[in-house]
Amino acid sequence: NAGVTQTPKFRILKIGQSMTLQCAQDMNHNYMYWYRQDPGMGLKLIYYSVGAGITDKGEVPNGYNVSRSTTEDFPLRLELAAPSQTSVYFCASSYGGNSPLHFGNGTRLTVT
Amino acid sequence: GDSVTQMEGPVTLSEEAFLTINCTYTATGYPSLFWYVQYPGEGLQLLLKATKADDKGSNKGFEATYRKETTSFHLEKGSVQVSDSAVYFCALSYLGNDYKLSFGAGTTVTVRA
Secondary structure (H helix, E strand, O other), X not given: OOOEEEEOOEEEEOOOOOEEEEEEEOOOOOEEEEEEXXXXXXXXEEEEEXXXXXXXXXXXXXXXXXXXXXXXXXXXXXXXXXXXXXXXXXXXXXXXXXXXXXXXXXXXXXXX | OOEEXXXXXXEEEEOOOOEEEOXXXXXXXXXXXXXXXXXXXXXXXXXXXXXXXXXXXXXXXXXXXXXXXXXXXXXXXXXXXXXXXXXXXXXXXXXXXXXXXXXXXXXXXXXXX
């Protein structure tokens, strides 16, 4: 059982470049989330989805876009990378409500 | 709005020492409370949770009690091991916020042999 799979694990981008962080889950979870983790700041919610075709903004959505065409996949798109987007990005999924979140192992992104 | 405040780290302990990580919260509703743990190089995973006042969550020797009167959910373990070295996050969620988790800043714990 793979759980939540994120790719790539590491990436270095130049300012202004774009990229997509991939996230896939095989647990048939309806809810999926993208967080960023910055030192001493905990995790901040970027976007989330309660099911295929439905997405909504979290606390820090600016500079990011998402789509949810299938239950399994929830890619995060950075269109014009900025140094402020240097962070570790985590994807998570759950059954919703108070059920626990299952996290991927993260993508470490550096923008220079 | 809702928020979680954790004691700042890093915390360094010797094996078999007692660990406490303080967590307090503010919330407009009646939240559920969680502790998540992040081992080096991994994503977060649920350690324990409590969904109502006076509930005690426990797992892997860790415990935390939901104290509504002090708005706290402190994490404790009586005898830590080197394998408990990790970052610990307190978090809350509630119905009025669509159960989206709000995380504390995290506390890094290092246990020395």
